[in-house]
Amino acid sequence: MVTKKKSRPASPGLRQRRRLQTEEKIFLSAMHLFRDKGFVQTTVEEITRAAGVAKGTFFNYFPSKEHVLGFLIERQKGAVAAHLEMARAGQLPVPEVLKRLGHALTLFPGKSPQMARSVIAAFLANEDVRARISVEMSTGRQAVAEMIRLGQQRGQIRSDAVPAQLAHNFHRALIGTVVLWALDPVSPLKKHLEETIALVVAGACPAAQAPCPPARRKKEAQ
């Protein structure tokens, strides 16, 4: 017996379906509660009650409360991959793709300040989740660096910058924007994001664009 196929040979199986259903129910209930009440204020019992299962069932699916949010990683991975594909296709200029990626990545935490705080709290609190996150973030940045490299080849991004470094700065700017908004959600995240991305992308575009002509040089003001 090399392959441990066990008892999952060719059955779509009632169990399989149930399992996925239950997992989905728990996940969605958790997300709604996190969005409305926040991570800390939501108890596992509330989640399971909302999902219509017993408390113990939760831990058959997720090893800890934080791990539910670990699920988001998959979403983000998908988004990054899709945008990399988009960049490769070449229909859109890379800066535009980056802009869209920024919006896509912040879509979920941006659902509510509570949700943003929940995500950050969970990522920070749980050693295991954090470890996984940091790996995925790293590979995600590599993908972004690849997009940037493509943009450089096409003359859409200044080529005197190291792609990996630009990717890192992109990442930092995104995170900073979300966290600052989570701490102090004055206006919609989207607005902050526009500003941030505009800045980063502008800084990454070829020098040619000279967006600062009306710079009155007050030299003599000293």
Place this chain on the structure above:
Amino acid sequence: MVTKKKSRPASPGLRQRRRLQTEEKIFLSAMHLFRDKGFVQTTVEEITRAAGVAKGTFFNYFPSKEHVLGFLIERQKGAVAAHLEMARAGQLPVPEVLKRLGHALTLFPGKSPQMARSVIAAFLANEDVRARISVEMSTGRQAVAEMIRLGQQRGQIRSDAVPAQLAHNFHRALIGTVVLWALDPVSPLKKHLEETIALVVAGACPAAQAPCPPARRKKEAQ
């Protein structure tokens, strides 16, 4: 009796001294533990044990575990004020002052990844602390905006930008750098910070600023 001076007329008082001492002991014990073990992993009882007082005493000084870190606000306020003064004095160019401010502000959370996580966790988890933080952050940004305005008058910062917006971006970049480092502390925070600040400051400098940072042009090397 209009003035309720009560019993604190001219006494430095043993009580006063004791009170300050105890507060300091609790605060420092907490900081050490947070730095070494992290916020969540440190219990109030551990803190008080390390400080040599009973558990209940903790709550005579801080209304919650999170509030201990609220103390940092004062530090940060001081740092911002000092740097604003520095900028006003005009001995140093404003971009240099901003650079130093960035390092000063991240000094504390940068003591260890655990400490950074602790600060973020505490700020995010407690409603009350967060409210205070966001107020102070806002006034802090105003001060930074003021520095930037000064820099513009002196021709050290491009004047086609809105100071408040630049200040916001400065803030976002700092936060993003610290949070990303807290999630994934690969190299010293200082290094990341240098990069970030260099980028932001470069973006803020008058258009004259040549082509970006000293990046080796990788040419067509793949």
Place this chain on the structure above:
DNA sequence: ATAAAATATGACTAGCGGTCAACTATGACC
């Protein structure tokens, strides 16, 4: 039909932040 495996359940535990009534030290006043 029946055995075996997968899954669901909720009572239970350990440990935490925070409270509070009882206690002790301080210092103002005589």
Place this chain on the structure above:
DNA sequence: GGTCATAGTTGACCGCTAGTCATATTTTAT
């Protein structure tokens, strides 16, 4: 020095929560 109100200390205690686990239930294989 003695007295007493008040500030400050203490640790037993409470309510609550994440996570466990023995048991019960359901599905699947034979």
